Every structure is written in C-alpha cells, then in structure tokens.
Amino acid sequence: MTSLSxxxxxxxxxxxxxxxxxxxxxxxxxxxxxxxxxxYLGEVxxxxxESFFAPHMQEVVHRLVAAGKQVVRSTLALMTxxxxxxxxxxxxxxxxxxxxxxxxxxxxxxxRPHVIGPYINVFNEGAQDVVIxxxxxxxxxxxxANADTVRVLxxxxxxETELMVFGRQPLSVAMRCYHARSHDLTKDTCQFVCGQDPxxxxxxxxxxxxxxxxxxxxxxxxxYLVLLQELAALRRMGVTHFRLSPxxxxxxxxxxxxxxVLDGTVSLHEAAEELRGLTGEVPWQNGFLHGREGLAWVERxxxxx
Amino acid sequence: MSLELVCPAGTPAALRAAIDAGADTVYCGxxxxxxxxxxxxxxxxxxxxxxxxxxxxxHGRKVLAAVNTFPRAGDPAPWHAAIxxxxxxxxxxxxxxxxGVLDYAQRRHPELRRHLSVQASASNxxxxxxxxxxxxxxxxxxxxxLSVEQVAALVRRIGIETEVFAFGSVGPMSxxxxxxxxxxxxxxxxxxxxxxxxxHVSYRDDGASTLSRLGDVTLNRxxxxxxxxxxxxxxxxxxxxxxxTYLFEExxxxxxxxxxxxxxxxGVTALKIEGRQRSRAYVTEVVxxxxxxxDALERGSNEAVANKLASVAEGQRETTGAYRKGWR
Numbered sequence: 001m002t003s004l005s006x007x008x009x010x011x012x013x014x015x016x017x018x019x020x021x022x023x024x025x026x027x028x029x030x031x032x033x034x035x036x037x038x039x040y041l042g043e044v045x046x047x048x049x050e051s052f053f054a055p056h057m058q059e060v061v062h063r064l065v066a067a068g069k070q071v072v073r074s075t076l077a078l079m080t081x082x083x084x085x086x087x088x089x090x091x092x093x094x095x096x097x098x099x100x101x102x103x104x105x106x107x108x109x110x111x112r113p114h115v116i117g118p119y120i121n122v123f124n125e126g127a128q129d130v131v132i133x134x135x136x137x138x139x140x141x142x143x144x145a146n147a148d149t150v151r152v153l154x155x156x157x158x159x160e161t162e163l164m165v166f167g168r169q170p171l172s173v174a175m176r177c178y179h180a181r182s183h184d185l186t187k188d189t190c191q192f193v194c195g196q197d198p199x200x201x202x203x204x205x206x207x208x209x210x211x212x213x214x215x216x217x218x219x220x221x222x223x224y225l226v227l228l229q230e231l232a233a234l235r236r237m238g239v240t241h242f243r244l245s246p247x248x249x250x251x252x253x254x255x256x257x258x259x260x261v262l263d264g265t266v267s268l269h270e271a272a273e274e275l276r277g278l279t280g281e282v283p284w285q286n287g288f289l290h291g292r293e294g295l296a297w298v299e300r301x302x303x304x305x
Numbered sequence: 306m307s308l309e310l311v312c313p314a315g316t317p318a319a320l321r322a323a324i325d326a327g328a329d330t331v332y333c334g335x336x337x338x339x340x341x342x343x344x345x346x347x348x349x350x351x352x353x354x355x356x357x358x359x360x361x362x363x364h365g366r367k368v369l370a371a372v373n374t375f376p377r378a379g380d381p382a383p384w385h386a387a388i389x390x391x392x393x394x395x396x397x398x399x400x401x402x403x404x405g406v407l408d409y410a411q412r413r414h415p416e417l418r419r420h421l422s423v424q425a426s427a428s429n430x431x432x433x434x435x436x437x438x439x440x441x442x443x444x445x446x447x448x449x450x451l452s453v454e455q456v457a458a459l460v461r462r463i464g465i466e467t468e469v470f471a472f473g474s475v476g477p478m479s480x481x482x483x484x485x486x487x488x489x490x491x492x493x494x495x496x497x498x499x500x501x502x503x504x505h506v507s508y509r510d511d512g513a514s515t516l517s518r519l520g521d522v523t524l525n526r527x528x529x530x531x532x533x534x535x536x537x538x539x540x541x542x543x544x545x546x547x548x549x550t551y552l553f554e555e556x557x558x559x560x561x562x563x564x565x566x567x568x569x570x571x572g573v574t575a576l577k578i579e580g581r582q583r584s585r586a587y588v589t590e591v592v593x594x595x596x597x598x599x600d601a602l603e604r605g606s607n608e609a610v611a612n613k614l615a616s617v618a619e620g621q622r623e624t625t626g627a628y629r630k631g632w633r
C-alpha cells in the first residue's frame with residue numbers, strides 16, 4: 001500500500017478572494033478535468049467573504065461529487081465572532097466531512113470522521129494521539145513540519161496523513177486585515193480590496209526583495225512551495241495524501257504534472273520543466289521540509305532516516 | 306476580588322524583583338526549548354525554579370511555569386521533564402499550549418493546576434470550552450486580538466478564569482501558529498521557542514540610517530532617533546503598492562494601564578505583563594506602576610496613576626491595541 005501511484009492528490013481550499021463566477025467555473029473545471037481525488041471547499045481566511053460564494057456552493061459540491069471527487073468542507077482558521085462559530089457548528093452538524101482549522105470545531109466533530117487541517121498544530125505524537133482518539137481520520141501536517149516530523153508522524157499514524165506540496169505557504173493568520181491596511185482601510189471598511197489580487201498581494205522588503213504575500217488577514221510566502229523531487233520519499237514515510245493549494249495558475253495542468261510524477265509516467269526533470277512553465281516567475285521554496293528557512297530552495301533529495 | 310498581577314521573570318533576580326515590586330504571581334520557564342522565550346542567558350534550571358517558588362511562597366505569592374512550546378516529533382522528553390520538574394518544584398500552575406503536553410500533564414499530574422497559554426490561540430468560546438472540558442484547564446490567557454466587549458462576553462460564558470495582556474508588545478498574528486520567523490531564520494518559535502533569535506539579527510549603518518535584518522531579509526530602515534522595534538517579522542516595514550509601511554504593526558507597545566477599570570468590569574481575573582527577555586529594572590518599573598494602578602482602582606480612587614511607562618515601552622509609543630474598536 002505504499003506504492004507511489006496509490007497516493008492521493010487533493011486540492012486544498014482556495015485561499016484567495018476570487019469572484020463567485022471565477023470560483024464556480026474553477027471548480028467546475030476541476031470537477032471535469034483535474035486529476036485530484038479530493039477537493040476541500042470553504043472559506044478559511046475571512047468570514048466577510050463567505051456570503052459571496054454561498055449561492056454556488058451546492059451546485060459545486062454536486063458537480064464534484066458527481067465527478068467522483070471526495071468533498072471536504074474547510075472551516076475558518078481563526079474564529080472570534082459568534083456568527084463564525086455558529087456556522088462551523090452548523091457545518092459539523094450537517095453531516096459533511098469537515099476539515100477543522102480552529103480548535104473551536106473539535107468538540108463539534110468529535111466522535112465522527114473529520115480532517116484536522118494544517119492550521120491546528122499537530123507537531124508530535126502526543127497531539128496526534130489526542131486528535132485520533134477524538135475521531136480524526138486524516139491529519140494535514142503544519143506547513144512548518146520538517147522531514148523528521150513527517151517521518152515520525154506519518155510512520156506511526158493509524159489514520160491518513162496529508163502534506164501540502166504545492167502553492168504559497170500559509171505562514172500566519174490574524175484578526176487584522178493587512179490587505180485593508182495596505183489601502184489605508186480597516187477590516188470593517190475593507191471594500192473587499194483583497195479581491196483585486198487573485199494570487200495575493202506582494203509585500204517586498206524595503207530593499208526590493210520579494211518575501212511575503214498578503215491575502216486579507218493571512219500572510220503567505222512569496223514563493224510557491226514545490227515538493228516534487230521529495231514525493232517518493234514522503235510516500236515511503238507514510239504520507240497518503242498530497243495537497244495542491246490553488247493559485248491563479250492552470251491548476252488542472254499542475255495536478256496533471258503531480259499525478260504524472262506519482263504514476264511514474266514522467267521523469268522528475270520533465271515534470272519540473274513543465275511546472276516551471278506553469279508557474280512563471282514565481283520562485284520555488286521547500287526549505288521547511290529540509291529543516292531550513294521556509295523561504296529556501298534546496299536542490300536535493302530528502303536524506304533517508 | 307482584586308485584579309491579579311502576573312509578571313514576567315527571565316532570571317531568578319527578576320523573579321525576586323517582581324515579587325518585591327508587588328507582583329501577585331510570577332511566571333517563568335525552564336532553560337530550554339520547552340518555553341516560548343528560549344533566549345540565551347534567560348530562564349531557570351530546576352534548582353533555581355524551586356528556589357523561586359520558595360521565595361514567592363514565603364511572601365504569599367505564586368509562581369507559574371510556562372511550558373508553552375510544541376514538542377518536536379520523536380523528542381517529547383524535554384517537555385515531559387519540564388512538567389515533572391515544575392510539579393516537583395511545587396509550582397502553582399503550568400501554562401501549556403500543545404494538545405499532547407496538556408494530555409500528559411493531566412494524566413501524570415492531575416492535581417497540578419493547568420492554564421492555557423496564549424500560544425494555543427484560543428480566541429473564542431468553543432475553543433476555550435474544548436480545552437476546559439477536555440483538559441480541565443482553570444484559566445485561559447486570551448489572545449490580544451479581542452476588544453474589551455469581546456473579553457466581557459467570553460468571561461460570562463466560559464466559566465473559568467481569564468488572564469489578559471496588560472503590557473508588552475502588540476501581537477497582531479494568531480500566536481502559536483505564526484511561521485514567519487522560521488520562514489526567515491529556519492528556527493521555529495513554535496517548537497524551539499525563539500522568535501527572531503538574536504543570533505540571526507544584524508544591523509548595518511549606511512550613514513544616514515540604520516538597516517535591521519533578520520537572516521537574509523531586511524526588515525527595516527530607520528533614521529537615528531527614530532523609534533524602531535526589535536526586528537521581529539511582524540514589526541518590519543514592507544513595500545506594497547510601491548509604498549513602504551508598517552504593514553502588520555507600528556512600533557508601538559501595548560499598555561492597558563488606563564483601562565484597568567474596564568477590564569475589571571469585564572470580569573477579567575488576571576493581568577499579564579510581558580517581558581521575560583527584559584531587564585530587572587524594566588520588571589521593577591512596570592510591576593510597581595501596575596501595582597499602584599490596581600491598588601488605586603481597589604480604593605475606588607479617581608486619581609489617575611501617572612502613566613510613566615512610555616520610556617520602557619517598545620518603540621516608546623503606546624496603544625491599547627485591540628481592546629479598543631478600530632484596531633483591526
């Protein structure tokens with residue numbers, strides 16, 4: 001069961017504020033064409049955005065399910081308002097498979113199958129045991145996890161283990177909206193300016209070097225996480241699901257490239273060339289997994305344990 | 306009940322200074338990766354912790370041990386030892402964040418009082434209820450992203466004690482799950498306990514101004530005399546839309562000394578002073594100011610305690626942060 005071709009590809013929740021039409025068409029195309037096994041749907045970053053896509057949610061769910069995709073509903077990563085907590089509770093009670101991204105959801109989902117999202121810290125065996133005892137059936141490891149952590153946790157897990165392998169790395173969530181601040185607005189008066197940047201807003205250093213990307217209340221890496229050369233080693237460690245985080249690039253083609261690597265139908269070199277063409281000028285990063293700065297790019301395979 | 310004044314101690318000398326200046330409670334950590342202020346020259350060994358507890362108890366005060374980082378997979382021993390050693394030292398409570406560490410403490414030391422660290426980022430009723438019901442925590446340290454009204458609503462609903470930040474830095478990010486510093490330095494505040502470690506901080510003078518850098522990333526440029534914060538990633542200047550600004554947070558310090566009455570009315574149990582990495586003089590000055598303010602509040606005195614803390618505040622400017630609406 002550890003063969004590379006049996007690994008599942010997932011599409012993580014869309015983190016950016018796309019127009020409802022763009023978002024709907026994106027998921028229709030994913031349903032029809034993308035080589036992913038599972039799709040996460042829902043607003044993770046800002047509850048103010050939620051109502052825009054709500055009218056399309058059911059048709060998107062139906063289209064994805066009809067296409068044979070597993071659908072998981074992701075929650076917000078940081079809840080402070082009663083309304084936000086109530087929505088998470090309703091989602092859990094609806095019987096949907098939920099990805100919990102805030103500990104607030106854990107009581108609601110306890111005792112039924114659920115996914116622990118990457119925004120809940122599971123860095124060690126003790127935390128892993130707690131969430132598995134409560135019924136988690138899949139754990140998405142934090143983006144900061146290094147290879148030793150992945151090896152230990154995926155190796156001993158009695159449930160599925162997922163790791164993000166493509167897209168801008170989520171680095172923090174906040175109450176404050178930095179997108180709004182960058183326009184001299186506040187979260188309450190934001191005018192949804194985050195919608196102007198479908199792949200995020202660059203936040204460079206004062207000497208002009210790209211370093212971060214702003215997405216509303218969330219801060220991401222400027223580069224895309226690209227774990228391609230590491231896939232085989234990660235699979236051997238016991239990772240069962242590989243997550244592609246949606247960016248404003250041809251995600252169907254990105255999924256096709258990753259699937260081809262998993263299926264062994266393309267060389268790593270060819271896959272990297274293909275992906276480079278799809279990601280343009282955006283730098284690639286993989287430092288966290290290699291135990292380095294998260295912004296680093298390490299051109300070597302993972303060392304065996 | 307008077308507001309409980311909870312004060313930082315990075316060293317045994319700071320612990321004694323805090324007690325002498327009027328702290329009701331002092332919090333500290335062991336000298337390793339198990340606490341969120343793992344900086345060189347700071348923190349306590351097992352013997353110092355026991356002596357600190359003894360000093361505090363002799364004065365009728367309390368000591369809390371912060372074991373509030375997240376253990377690395379394959380190496381839980383330091384965290385388990387920290388809990389065991391805190392219990393053996395007679396500590397009054399441990400401050401925890403990780404699900405596994407909470408579970409360990411509850412199983413091995415059920416009688417040892419447990420507080421939930423701000424590193425757990427429990428910012429709503431359901432999160433706090435989860436930790437309360439699952440791990441029997443007696444107090445939650447609330448993230449500094451809530452308004453006074455939100456704090457009051459939480460206090461009414463959760464049925465356990467709350468501790469809020471009264472003085473220190475303004476933390477705009479959800480704590481315990483911010484990976485900005487490790488993204489830049491490779492060292493993790495989450496599992497290794499050091500945000501923006503000094504070993505990775507450098508300054509360069511270019512004549513008219515000074516550049517501050519963390520790792521290979523320039524975080525700020527400031528003129529001589531211009532207030533500037535220690536270069537943590539969330540206190541830097543970044544360029545968006547061609548304009549360099551303090552995108553995350555201005556170089557200001559949180560100071561709630563002028564709204565203690567509001568916090569007490571909200572039902573808060575304890576006030577936390579931040580700064581285990583700061584000097585003994587800082588501890589004395591901040592603690593004694595807050596002692597006076599709390600005592601004045603208890604007397605019902607209208608006379609405002611002169612707020613002289615600006616000189617020790619980070620960046621020398623102050624804010625009430627998220628406690629007042631409009632911050633976010």
